[in-house]
Amino acid sequence: MLRNSRDSFGLISILFHWIIALIFIGQIPLGYWMVRTSDFALQFSLYQWHKSFGFLVLGLSALRLVWKFANTRPADPSAMATWERIGSHVAHVLLYLSLFAIPLTGWAIASSSPLQIPSFMFNFVVIPPLPLTISDSAEAFWTASHAWLAYVSAVVAACHILAALHHHFWKRDSILTRMLDPRRKAPERAPTQDVIP
Amino acid sequence: MTMPTHFIAAAARLGIAIALAFTPLAANADTLSQVAGSYKIQPSSRIGFSVGQVGGGGINGDFKKFSGIFKLNPADIGRSTISFTLYPESVSTGQARIENFLRSDAVFDSANFPTITFKSTQITQTSPNTADVAGMLTARGKTSQATFQASLSDHGKNSITFHVEGKILRSRYGMDVGTPIYSNVVQFDMLIQGQRS
Numbered sequence A: 001m002l003r004n005s006r007d008s009f010g011l012i013s014i015l016f017h018w019i020i021a022l023i024f025i026g027q028i029p030l031g032y033w034m035v036r037t038s039d040f041a042l043q044f045s046l047y048q049w050h051k052s053f054g055f056l057v058l059g060l061s062a063l064r065l066v067w068k069f070a071n072t073r074p075a076d077p078s079a080m081a082t083w084e085r086i087g088s089h090v091a092h093v094l095l096y097l098s099l100f101a102i103p104l105t106g107w108a109i110a111s112s113s114p115l116q117i118p119s120f121m122f123n124f125v126v127i128p129p130l131p132l133t134i135s136d137s138a139e140a141f142w143t144a145s146h147a148w149l150a151y152v153s154a155v156v157a158a159c160h161i162l163a164a165l166h167h168h169f170w171k172r173d174s175i176l177t178r179m180l181d182p183r184r185k186a187p188e189r190a191p192t193q194d195v196i197p
Numbered sequence B: 001m002t003m004p005t006h007f008i009a010a011a012a013r014l015g016i017a018i019a020l021a022f023t024p025l026a027a028n029a030d031t032l033s034q035v036a037g038s039y040k041i042q043p044s045s046r047i048g049f050s051v052g053q054v055g056g057g058g059i060n061g062d063f064k065k066f067s068g069i070f071k072l073n074p075a076d077i078g079r080s081t082i083s084f085t086l087y088p089e090s091v092s093t094g095q096a097r098i099e100n101f102l103r104s105d106a107v108f109d110s111a112n113f114p115t116i117t118f119k120s121t122q123i124t125q126t127s128p129n130t131a132d133v134a135g136m137l138t139a140r141g142k143t144s145q146a147t148f149q150a151s152l153s154d155h156g157k158n159s160i161t162f163h164v165e166g167k168i169l170r171s172r173y174g175m176d177v178g179t180p181i182y183s184n185v186v187q188f189d190m191l192i193q194g195q196r197s
């Protein structure tokens, strides 16, 4: 139940996936909107929310990775083609990388900015700056890296989501349900037996 | 052998202490009566401020443009007055982005509220050369009571300099953006130079 099995992800992996996915997906429009608003007071607080949730993603992802290495991974359905397996695993590795690279480059923006605005996560804990060069050009570099990584990974995440929906509604296999229900034990459904009405 | 040396040293120290205790009083009683009159605040004054931030450090700056007059009545300090006008547009912190933020409608809204004014309501002497200056501070259309501590630091025949300190709660003036990352308390540290007018 808590741990992953050969058939399904366990509750812990499922919670990690969906909580992180939700925050991650929220961070992208939040980031896009906050840099473009002209209301300075609103912008200041949106930046602080964005930083706080970003640090939350970073912390949760570190725990998630530890949990992943302490667990087996449910086997891919036998009906999946080799290219599909490779494609999905590459996407997962890229998504895992972005869960670290994006918050770290965000942290680098806050650390290298001459404004030196403290990171006070949810007005609760002060996160110290990374020991980086403080200058306008360093800040511009990390901002560009952060933005590029965020938008590129949004495309990867979109492919990932479309693939999950494709498995569920088109191929009708267990890929999506095993990331939703930790009690799932039933064998995989055959890929195309049921005809769409 | 050591007894007499100790005795002499102790006596000398006592003598100096007595002399020190009486001199400033005498000097002040003598000179304060000469300073009566009306003064214009000189541009050479310094209106410094600082706002602390979580984890240490903060924002320091000063205002370059201001004006004001004060009337000194040493015979009855309570009848002295000061009125002071500050132009928040002239805020200077050494960081253009911070200055623009401070001028914007997030903080001073200097386009709609070009001045910050202070008018004393009660001046109370607290020692031979210090006084508490209470008055009404108006910023961003809001008026609230504020108190500053003034101490005489220098004076000549036609000029006088006070060191003035005070703490202002910016929330009272609708300027609490950025709290609690940045303190609600603005510490003023000013050198007010007056020229007899």
Ligand code: HEM
Residues within 6 Å of the ligand: A023, A024, A027, A028, A029, A030, A031, A032, A035, A047, A050, A051, A052, A053, A054, A055, A057, A102, A103, A104, A105, A106, A107, A108, A109, A110, A119, A143, A146, A147, A150, A151
């Ligand atoms: C899940 C994690 C995160 C995601 C998906 C994310 C995404 C984004 C996006 C899409 C933008 C807008 C880029 C643009 O259009 O210019 C942005 C901007 C920004 N992010 Fe993040 N971010 C994350 C974490 C963080 C963290 C942890 C921090 C800091 C501690 C941070 C700090 C910033 C800052 C300061 C900006 C504004 C850059 C600028 O001045 O243009 N982000 N982020």
Ligand code: HEM
Residues within 6 Å of the ligand: A017, A020, A021, A022, A024, A025, A068, A073, A074, A088, A092, A093, A095, A096, A099, A157, A160, A161, A164, A165, A175, A176, A177, A178, A179
């Ligand atoms: C609503 C959108 C999403 C859906 C429907 C979804 C669906 C899924 C499903 C069904 C799996 C299991 C794949 C398998 O069994 O091989 C999975 C795994 C994964 N998802 Fe998502 N996902 C979503 C959003 C995201 C987002 C935004 C991220 C990234 C930041 C993400 C990162 C991952 C990762 C890294 C894995 C691999 C987990 C592992 O094997 O350790 N997902 N997702």
